[in-house]
Amino acid sequence: MSSYISGATLEKSHDTVRADQPLTLSLSFKVDGAIREAFSQINWEKAYNKHDNIFRMTITVDIKSGRTVVVPLKFVRKAALFWTRNPKISHRIWISIVKDDTPFYPLSEEEAKSLLFDVNKVIELSTNELASGMHRLSADIRVNWGKHEYTEPFEVSARSNEVELRAVA
Numbered sequence: 001m002s003s004y005i006s007g008a009t010l011e012k013s014h015d016t017v018r019a020d021q022p023l024t025l026s027l028s029f030k031v032d033g034a035i036r037e038a039f040s041q042i043n044w045e046k047a048y049n050k051h052d053n054i055f056r057m058t059i060t061v062d063i064k065s066g067r068t069v070v071v072p073l074k075f076v077r078k079a080a081l082f083w084t085r086n087p088k089i090s091h092r093i094w095i096s097i098v099k100d101d102t103p104f105y106p107l108s109e110e111e112a113k114s115l116l117f118d119v120n121k122v123i124e125l126s127t128n129e130l131a132s133g134m135h136r137l138s139a140d141i142r143v144n145w146g147k148h149e150y151t152e153p154f155e156v157s158a159r160s161n162e163v164e165l166r167a168v169a
Contacts, residue, residue, distance in 0.1 A: 004032055
């Protein structure tokens, strides 16, 4: 079983935008497969015992109009393993997820996987970056992570659907 990106979807807020009007794009996708299955509490505990306490995933997104990159994005998601005494959690080693510079403390393994591997990003696009006329926007997505106790270094990539947009000067 290998890791892959599923459900890469790009949506737009308007069909037509003017030069003074911002455009909001919504990008959503999931990282699925082997990495999602390997990211379990049993493996967290094994990794913690070998001082492998941080999982870092780099996500690079290029919003393109044809072949031209309109908006390059790069963001990071992190998972930190720690010793917990929380009475709501029945394990001694647990995880916190840092998403958009905000720490989250999930109460279940599924919630942790969802916070780390499910991406829903809102992208504000200035129409100054688009020339007048029709544009077909899409997103090229790359996600990578390094070697850990439960995974090898890997990179997955995918392309979203295309959305048509008309820019008016």
